[in-house]
Amino acid sequence: xxxxxxxxxxxxxxxxxxxxxxxxxxxxxxxxxxxxxxxxxxxxxxxxxxxxxxxxxxxxxxxxxxxxxxxxxxxxxxxxxxxxxxxxxxxxxxxxxxxxxxxxxxxxxxxxxxxxxxxxxxxxxxxxxxxxxxxxxxxxxxxxxxxxxxxxxxxxxxxxxxxxxxxxxxxxxxxxx
Amino acid sequence: xxxxxxxxxxxxxxxxxxxxxxxxxxxxxxxxxxxxxxxxxxxxxxxxxxxxxxxxxxxxxxxxxxxxxxxxxxxxxxxxxxxxxxxxxxxxxxxxxxxxxxxxxxxxxxxxxxxxxxxxxxxxxxxxxxxxxxxxxxxxxxxxxxxxxxxxxxxxxxxxxxxxxxxxxxxxxxxxx
DNA sequence: TGTACATCAGTGAACGCGCGTTCACTGATGTAC
DNA sequence: TGTACATCAGTGAACGCGCGTTCACTGATGTAC
Numbered sequence: 343x344x345x346x347x348x349x350x351x352x353x354x355x356x357x358x359x360x361x362x363x364x365x366x367x368x369x370x371x372x373x374x375x376x377x378x379x380x381x382x383x384x385x386x387x388x389x390x391x392x393x394x395x396x397x398x399x400x401x402x403x404x405x406x407x408x409x410x411x412x413x414x415x416x417x418x419x420x421x422x423x424x425x426x427x428x429x430x431x432x433x434x435x436x437x438x439x440x441x442x443x444x445x446x447x448x449x450x451x452x453x454x455x456x457x458x459x460x461x462x463x464x465x466x467x468x469x470x471x472x473x474x475x476x477x478x479x480x481x482x483x484x485x486x487x488x489x490x491x492x493x494x495x496x497x498x499x500x501x502x503x504x505x506x507x508x509x510x511x512x513x514x515x516x517x518x519x
Numbered sequence: 520x521x522x523x524x525x526x527x528x529x530x531x532x533x534x535x536x537x538x539x540x541x542x543x544x545x546x547x548x549x550x551x552x553x554x555x556x557x558x559x560x561x562x563x564x565x566x567x568x569x570x571x572x573x574x575x576x577x578x579x580x581x582x583x584x585x586x587x588x589x590x591x592x593x594x595x596x597x598x599x600x601x602x603x604x605x606x607x608x609x610x611x612x613x614x615x616x617x618x619x620x621x622x623x624x625x626x627x628x629x630x631x632x633x634x635x636x637x638x639x640x641x642x643x644x645x646x647x648x649x650x651x652x653x654x655x656x657x658x659x660x661x662x663x664x665x666x667x668x669x670x671x672x673x674x675x676x677x678x679x680x681x682x683x684x685x686x687x688x689x690x691x692x693x694x695x696x
Numbered sequence: 697t698g699t700a701c702a703t704c705a706g707t708g709a710a711c712g713c714g715c716g717t718t719c720a721c722t723g724a725t726g727t728a729c
Numbered sequence: 730t731g732t733a734c735a736t737c738a739g740t741g742a743a744c745g746c747g748c749g750t751t752c753a754c755t756g757a758t759g760t761a762c
Contacts, residue, residue, distance in 0.1 A: 354531035441670035487664020493618035
């Protein structure tokens with residue numbers, strides 16, 4: 343699936359031919375399904391945000407009462423997430439690439455990010471829904487930044503140590519622990 | 520300069536031919552100066568981290584006593600920085616690309632990031648130098664994540680609003696304001 | 697001071713390659729009568 | 730039930746293009762004698 347390839351190798355390094363071959367088709371048939379590569383890109387981002395948003399919501403719902411934010415932070419800043427960018431957060435895997443896309447593409451992506459936010463803001467701290475939304479807009483991008491920089495580290499132990507420090511900070515700041 | 524082109528368009532979209540032409544040379548001469556494109560990439564990242572680290576240090580030193588962290592946060596999360604990725608932070612412009620580079624490249628980049636951290640951790644909050652370093656490792660990646668997601672937004676007003684919210688949060692959390 | 701030689705940054709053509717996109721076509725499927 | 734036709738997903742070859750890298754060569758510069 344394209345959603346995985348893009349997050350793993352970046353959109354530029356994932357050719358249409360390769361993606362189509364993985365689905366068992368030739369690249370000529372691509373344009374029966376998508377208008378352009380950017381169109382596929384948006385669809386892939388949509389799929390990825392849908393999947394990871396759904397998974398994250400499940401994590402939050404499965405947490406004991408009052409511990410949803412904690413569960414989200416621990417899940418996001420886990421070694422598993424750091425080691426599997428292809429199945430993980432779009433922000434941490436493609437953030438700057440999103441920002442470089444043409445306006446029309448960014449507009450569509452903005453809508454997708456809003457949907458993700460609506461899905462997860464109920465599990466954020468805050469008395470009003472505005473507060474929860476604002477916290478959502480801070481927590482996920484911040485964790486994404488930390489995660490992407492952790493992924494630069496070659497050493498697994500160092501990664502785990504940085505993740506631990508980050509979990510501690512975000513739990514203290516957003517989950518009152 | 521390559522450091523600017525990479526941050527503006529990504530490493531894959533900045534060809535050696537284009538970069539050389541901008542310097543006034545033909546692309547054949549490239550390999551008299553660099554072993555490979557990845558080699559140039561590391562040099563460009565080094566240059567960019569040197570420049571932005573130096574500028575950030577100047578901002579911190581120019582701040583009134585006890586307000587260095589505040590000045591750093593306000594400078595990093597400014598509209599100017601959001602609108603000029605080519606001259607800004609490497610993390611926010613190239614983070615996930617760094618993470619995808621081969622091991623040897625990532626090792627060299629890790630060293631460059633450590634140098635940046637040593638330069639700026641003195642201006643971070645914390646009683647011990649370990650605390651300041653840990654805060655440095657949290658603050659910059661977190662702000663980078665926020666900045667890169669702000670850059671996705673097509674609307675200038677929305678960008679400014681998100682930056683304001685983010686400044687408020689980071690100032691409260693890291694500068695005790 | 698003048699000549700011979702070595703160095704080496706830069707040139708420009710070529711290499712094989714994969715890219716995004718187009719297009720005339722095939723061939724299976726479903727619909728109409 | 731059988732025939733004629735329309736639809737349309739998928740094929741495969743071709744398009745022009747730019748990529749990273751190599752290499753034989755040029756030509757200016759500096760050094761040695």
